[in-house]
Amino acid sequence: MTRGAVDGAGDERRRQxxxxxxxxxxxxxxxxxxxxxxxxxxxxxxxxxxxxxxxxAIARQGPLSQKSLVEGLAADKGLVxxxxxxxxxxxxIARRHDSKDGRVRLLEASALGKARLSVAQGPIQDxxxxxxxxxxxxxxxxxxxxxxxxxxxxxxxxxxxxxxxxS
Numbered sequence: 001m002t003r004g005a006v007d008g009a010g011d012e013r014r015r016q017x018x019x020x021x022x023x024x025x026x027x028x029x030x031x032x033x034x035x036x037x038x039x040x041x042x043x044x045x046x047x048x049x050x051x052x053x054x055x056x057a058i059a060r061q062g063p064l065s066q067k068s069l070v071e072g073l074a075a076d077k078g079l080v081x082x083x084x085x086x087x088x089x090x091x092x093i094a095r096r097h098d099s100k101d102g103r104v105r106l107l108e109a110s111a112l113g114k115a116r117l118s119v120a121q122g123p124i125q126d127x128x129x130x131x132x133x134x135x136x137x138x139x140x141x142x143x144x145x146x147x148x149x150x151x152x153x154x155x156x157x158x159x160x161x162x163x164x165x166x167s
Contacts, residue, residue: 039123065098065104
């Protein structure tokens with residue numbers, strides 16, 4: 001649903017609720033961004049957060065092709081290629097041929113990459129755990145489900161194209 005559709009419907013309470021939710025997401029994003037800066041430094045000094053994001057995606061989704069990685073991150077192919085090369089040169093990921101299609105090379109986190117990610121992500125996970133300690137498990141599950149549903153509903157392919165044909 002677009003902002004215009006909400007305003008056009010005259011649903012002021014819905015608009016205010018959505019605005020409050022957007023503000024909450026900004027606060028959470030700012031806090032997580034601080035953690036990710038520290039985490040990327042913990043993996044390797046000077047590592048940009050974007051490269052840390054690529055490593056995290058490979059570790060979570062791998063083995064996967066670079067094409068799938070680029071599509072999943074909705075990122076620039078050239079930038080991801082450089083980030084993958086950097087991660088490989090640091091020994092944090094490895095490339096191997098796909099047993100189903102020898103032309104395709106798959107990316108996967110190395111043992112070193114997994115170990116460094118585990119250490120680096122500890123403070124983020126500890127913070128989330130502390131924040132949710134008093135929450136009932138059902139509330140945590142409901143929050144996870146709602147955030148997942150929102151993220152899924154916001155995917156570009158689910159939106160109607162604008163006047164320029166962009167979705």
